[in-house]
Amino acid sequence: MGHFHCCSYSEMSSTPLSFIFFFYLLISSSSSLLSFSSGAGFNLTTIAFDDGYNPLFGDFNLVRSPDGRSVRLLLDVSSGSGFISSSMYEYGFFSAKIKLPSDYTAGVVVALYASNGDVFEKNHDELDIEFLGNVEGKPWRFQTNLYGNGSTSRGREERYRLWFDPSKEFHRYSILWTAKNIIFYVDEVPIREVVRSDEMGGDYPTKPMSIYATIWDASSWATNGGKIKVNYDYAPFTADFKELVLEGCPMDPIQEYPDFTTCKEKDAWLETRNFAVLTPKRRSAMRKFRQHYMYYSCCYDVWRYPVKLPDCVIDPIEKARFNDTGRLRFSGSHKKQAKIAKARRKKKQRAASDERTDV
Secondary structure: OOOOOOOOHHHHHOOOHHHHHHHHHHHHHHHHHHOOOOOOOOOOOOEOHHHHEEEEEOHHHEEEOOOOOEEEEEEOOOOOEEEEEOOOEEEEEEEEEEEOOOOOOOOEEEEEEEEOOOOOOOOOOEEEEEEOOOOOOOOOEEEEEEEOOOOHHHOOOEEEEOOOOOOOOOEEEEEEEOOOEEEEEEOOEEEEEEEOOHHHHHHOOOOOEEEEEEEEEOOOOOOHHHOOOOOHHHOOEEEEEEEEEEEEEEOOOOOOOOOHHHHHHHHHHHHOOHHHOOOHHHHHHHHHHHHHHEEEEEEEEOOOOOOOOOOOOOOHHHHOOEOOEEEEOOOOOHHHHHHHHHHHHHHHHHHHHHHHHHO
């Protein structure tokens, strides 16, 4: 990092304390972001929009850049918009740099996902990254989810906050899908891994999927459970996509006798790539992210799932933060939660001490 020059001692002495405090927070925040570094960067091959995608809906609200390598999706009172990959893929790495709409975006959902719902209506597979709208001044929230073989009643949602404002600049969001595991990434930080097991059975996505990107009105559920709706006074809402990546084996999903051997070489190549290897440093970054920014997990939601889902790996440290609904025990920041927990422990200790004194 380069040197940052602020001011001289004489300048500091006349500087309001509020500015000094703000500067301290800025430096502290930068340090906390650096702690999420996950190692060497991905070596990715990007494509032009027309080389891998087609408009899906709202064509008049889909705007290509002059060089054809990026695209803007708009939502206004008339329609949302979206695009879809030209091929369906049997496993792969799907990624884009995205900048989300700014200001008031409650009820607006921007999504990057893989699905075959158009082909397999009753037993579709799906992998989702969905941004759930935002009230200005509040942290952005998003979720990951997956279905296999139409298992929508066993959706595997996790919800998170971000450590940055995704409407200010581009960040990369990625899905790795192999025969062995699924990894969701924000930039180069893995935030979730689902490992395939025999117990999952058909709940693990296995059929070829298309890749989608969409922006749409999800007022009924996206922000605060649907309590805050889309306000079209702020329209049009815009989401920008660039540096698109489609790495996978194209396959016809309805071929009567599909030749799965044709994809083995591509699958083996994918599994050797940098983004497919969770090094100790990446696992540490994933653990930090989940401890600080995950606020809901289906794996700790015993109301929905009295019997633990077979792909859930229960982390005792994570579990201690969640109640039976799969949500955080305490609202507010991670530090605030720790302070509340500490205060409660001290209160119990004092009560126990008083009881012993009475005895």
